[in-house]
Amino acid sequence: ETGVTQTPRHLVMGMTNKKSLKCEQHLGHNAMYWYKQSAKKPLELMFVYSLEERVENNSVPSRFSPECPNSSHLFLHLHTLQPEDSALYLCASSSWTAPNYGYTFGSGTRLTVV
């Protein structure tokens, strides 16, 4: 498989549930990103991983916990979410030394918190 793959595509979870979003890339990239896209809001960068180390965390609540076990996989672990966390969560990857070549995005996971 090529490109960036995100699973699941849709997720409905209760506020007390624990779930994980998965992102996988086979592009040889060494940087991965989580973005949140809420209705009628700009893309919000949540986390950045370079060479499997977190290099940025943009004041994201602790109920979101990222994990990057290797350069090809990125997870976003979710627990005790709020309804306002409902959004499209996008994963992207790039070359860390050359993001100027652009990011490759996955199709996103559409999350609904009930």
Added chain:
Amino acid sequence: AQKVTQAQTEISVVEKEDVTLDCVYETRDTTYYLFWYKQPPSGELVFLIRRNSFDEQNEISGRYSWNFQKSTSSFNFTITASQVVDSAVYFCALSVRETTDSWGKLQFGAGTQVVVTP
């Protein structure tokens, strides 16, 4: 600091009309890249074009064209003879050279929703 402004929130056109999306950027760096991405209803952001700050040549790809003007810090995108399949959100983005060996993350604009009706 860098900033990308897409002042148009939504543009509605009838099929076959041309539509131009504005993008204005701010940066003090002289070396940077500009991008356009398309986000159809399926959600994935699709890369359309990358342009570096030293290349002001306009580009045409099929029905798409881009007008880069450093003098006005603009990188506008035109869809000629629009089609219903062009309905999407379009994002402009900027990446600046932070050091000799590193580039900053992509800075996205707020996006412009294009609605093309038959």
